[in-house]
Amino acid sequence: MQGNLPTRAIMNGQVALELIEGDITTQATDAIVNAANSSLLGGGGVDGAIHRAAGPDLLRETRQLGGCQTGDAKMTRGHKLPARYVIHAVGPIYQYADPGVATLLASAYRRSLELATEYQLNSIAFPSISTGAYGYPLAEAASVALRTVIEYGREHARPALIRFVLFNQSILQEYQQVLLGFLQKNWVDPA
Numbered sequence: 001m002q003g004n005l006p007t008r009a010i011m012n013g014q015v016a017l018e019l020i021e022g023d024i025t026t027q028a029t030d031a032i033v034n035a036a037n038s039s040l041l042g043g044g045g046v047d048g049a050i051h052r053a054a055g056p057d058l059l060r061e062t063r064q065l066g067g068c069q070t071g072d073a074k075m076t077r078g079h080k081l082p083a084r085y086v087i088h089a090v091g092p093i094y095q096y097a098d099p100g101v102a103t104l105l106a107s108a109y110r111r112s113l114e115l116a117t118e119y120q121l122n123s124i125a126f127p128s129i130s131t132g133a134y135g136y137p138l139a140e141a142a143s144v145a146l147r148t149v150i151e152y153g154r155e156h157a158r159p160a161l162i163r164f165v166l167f168n169q170s171i172l173q174e175y176q177q178v179l180l181g182f183l184q185k186n187w188v189d190p191a
């Protein structure tokens with residue numbers, strides 16, 4: 001059953017999209033993305049896990065950044081993490097029936113990818129932004145996230161690997177269902 005759901009796809013013949021279950025703090029991609037809040041001073045969920053794994057120098061660095069607007073992203077070094085950089089992206093707090101949230105969520109993904117391109121990074125790992133404490137419904141968020149990275153991957157050679165690291169099996173399956181739909185529409189190629 002689960003074997004029928006995809007875990008990989010290719011954009012533009014050269015950019016790989018991967019979906020895996022795991023803990024993003026263990027990822028050795030060039031950058032990992034943090035689902036940060038606009039203070040950039042740490043928090044719960046994936047943000048707390050990243051700060052714990054990176055050590056206190058990460059907070060020293062984010063303190064210098066003056067916060068970050070919703071829909072934007074800022075980069076720091078990875079400190080004790082296996083990843084060289086952390087891209088702190090601020091997704092929206094979900095509001096029912098507010099069409100602006102999808103634009104802001106897409107922007108958080110896109111700005112992260114733009115930073116990765118600007119710094120010539122080859123690989124980036126994303127968590128499922130806004131779907132924990134920020135309450136964004138998972139299926140809708142997965143659709144926005146994958147649509148945005150696929151659009152980006154079709155237009156840019158770098159980063160050449162875009163990986164989603166989903167925290168449990170049910171989140172992974174939600175993303176896989178959305179990817180299956182995009183593969184069926186030939187929006188993205190099978191890998």
Ligand code: ADP
Nearest residue numbers: 023024035045046049127130131132133134167
């Ligand atoms: P937000 O405030 O943007 O909603 P959260 O951290 O509360 O951010 O949740 C975002 C997603 O990150 C959720 O799907 C949550 O299960 C997941 N998550 C929490 N810890 C980790 C981790 N260590 N690695 C990957 N994903 C994680």
